[in-house]
Amino acid sequence: MQAVGLEERVVEFARLLRENGIRCTVAESIDAALAASLVGTEDLERLKQALRAALAKDPGRHRLFDYLFDVYWRGAWTAIQVPGRRVAVKVEVEAGSPVERFLSIYSPVDASWGEPGVDLPSPSQARALYRSLVLLRRRLGLEEGRRRVPRRRGMIDFRRSMRRSLRTFGETVRLARSSRKRSKTDILVLLDVSNSMKDYWPWILGILNSLRRLPPGSYEAFLFSTRLVRATPLVEAAGGAEDLRRFVSRVEGLWGSGTRISQSVEELLENYGPTLHRGAAALVFSDGWDLGDLRQLEAALAELRRRVGFLVWVTPESPRRDAGGEPSTMRVIRRQAHLTIDLETLLNTRKLLRLLPRLTG
Incomplete structure (x- = not known):
């Protein structure tokens, strides 16, 4: 990498830090560029330590700095990927073909279709999403307050x-x-970013952006398709909607892949147990398309329901069961979820209020 190119990247990285609340002056940026030229980019861990010493003098900001460094220099998928090697396959098929439909539902490999280069919901839709999340936290009072x-x-x-x-x-x-x-509820959000949900990626970005307005520590966000990725660090590190879209777009091999709901839920139960407790309400946004083992899916959802206080499953649309428009997995989901609603109901706070049980005192 040329020195000029490295200096430009350091300046851009310093601008990213300032946008997210880490103050760094022009003099500190110059020191960081000099340190980067001496350390180089072959060892990113050494580069992180050098830039942290130059740009993040406040120890309380080191955690945020590490998140932003991993997102910018390593790529978000490298920073938060699960252990083990994975294979990402780029697939090109004719639009509307049976092969495309099959891979959009399930694939034995990580069939990556692209990145979420889409617009966020409109301001009115974003406000509706935020009001619904707030309503869930207030209505589902699952933890005892003081x-x-x-x-x-x-x-x-x-x-x-x-x-x-x-x-x-x-x-x-x-x-x-x-x-x-009972007045406190943590929100645990699982968002399906497989290819069958491609038309609803803007809503997924809108949900993540709405989480940014909730109190820190009151939510956890996960993205899943053929694997599970914890997106909470990206939500916390984003300084705005555009930053959030840029961060999550760098999670490679996830957006537009197949769907493995049961494996993703099992991965959540195994690796992120502390986020699951009786004072949390889990909200899953998925169409339920999965060709995996139904018994495995039911067992995973039953365990998730047992660990959390309330499980809400949100589908993009209300399927017509009599016309065969509902996948077989939805029958399992309806048995295990406390509440199954569509996206339109989620955005309608009055209708949602009538459906939610009043657990608060």
């Missing part, structure tokens, strides 16, 4: 009992009871 609310049944509340006794001149006529209010 506040206590009066209950007919529950633990004896001595403080309220003493206050109530003042009305009867110190005589405790009836004991007050209360319990902790």
Whole structure:
């Protein structure tokens, strides 16, 4: 790599850091370019340490710096790929052919079809997505908060009992009871980016962009097709919608591949167990097309349902079951998911509100 090209990349990387909240001056950028010219790009770990020393003086920003470095210098797919070698095959077939339809549903190899070079949803659609996510967090109160609310049944509340006794001149006529209010919910989002979902990639980017507005630590995001990728670091590192689209577009061998729902869920259960708990609501956005073993899928979804507090499955459209428009996997999904809705229902907060159970106190 030529020195001029390396200097330009360092300047562009410094601009990316500033856009995401890491302050670095022109002098620090010059020091970083000099350090990069001395270290080179053969050993990216040494380059990361050199650039971190020059551009990220605040230790509290080192984690964000590492995410941005991996996204920019290594490529997002290298930074967050699962262990093991994988084969990515570029497939060119005639549009609308049976082969294309088969590979869009399932493929024994990672049939990569491209990157999500699509537009984000409109501002009104983005607001609807965000309102729906907020509604899910508020309505599905799965974790106990610090506040206590009066209950007919529950633990004896001595403080309220003493206050109530003042009305009867110190005589405790009836004991007050209360319990902790359920008011907190973590959102776990699994988004299908296979080729059969290609028409809905803008909505997937919109969901990821809406997660950025939620409090940090209250969500986890995953992308899946023939494998599973944790996208939370990309969402946290993005400074805006365009950054997010650029980051997720670099996840190679994932967008437009086949679909392996059961294997992806099993990978989630095995490798990301701490993100699964009874205080989390899992939201899966997928059309359910998968030609894998139905028993394996049902077992994986049953375990996912057992570990989380609530499982919502969102389909792109409402299929006509009487016309054979629903895949056989959807029957398994409907048995295991607490709630199965389409995208239109997700965007309609009034309709969604009627369907969601009220678990909060």
